[in-house]
Amino acid sequence: DQQVKQNSPSLSVQEGRISILNCDYTNSMFDYFLWYKKYPAEGPTFLISISSIKDKNEDGRFTVFLNKSAKHLSLHIVPSQPGDSAVYFCAASLSGNTPLVFGKGTRLSVIA
């Protein structure tokens, strides 16, 4: 049973437009949500996070939105750049020093 779901395996967006990556979760006990970017044969790189007490967090071109009632979060990248092309993983965390639970990832391709 997957606790974190990314239902879109891939997404293509034109350079300069907005990229929206979605993530759903089932465990209402999660209190922290994170987005990671991953290139092939490399470890994930942390992008942005949001606490469950917030509904929006912004960092430059990246904004994460959290809808707790819908158990849904999304990552917005605007404007999208070719260098953003990678696999994006959504992850969720319980309180304490617990492992992150990852979605299956969404491959973003930004076309010039």
Next chain:
Amino acid sequence: GAVVSQHPSRVICKSGTSVKIECRSLDFQATTMFWYRQFPKQSLMLMATSNEGSKATYEQGVEKDKFLINHASLTLSTLTVTSAHPEDSSFYICSARDRSVGTEAFFGQGTRLTVV
């Protein structure tokens, strides 16, 4: 930000041999580290939680005798794949969380293991 270093990045070994992968937290102490495995085009699957000074906690379906984890110090955890077989070929990644910095986990560079 915190840095986690993983070594080696790539290893090819013969079937039946053992391979050791090291994971180090370079600028913080990690009482807990996590080992993940990623199959092609799939998510990161947690294999085990490595606890400094005590036994690792393995996820269901992960053979503890095959994947030996040792967390001898606050900055080093090792994963040894024993008697490796071709089906063990995968991408292994470690991570650690520096609770003094934030809640995000920092990942090593990953190790591509190929068993021939």
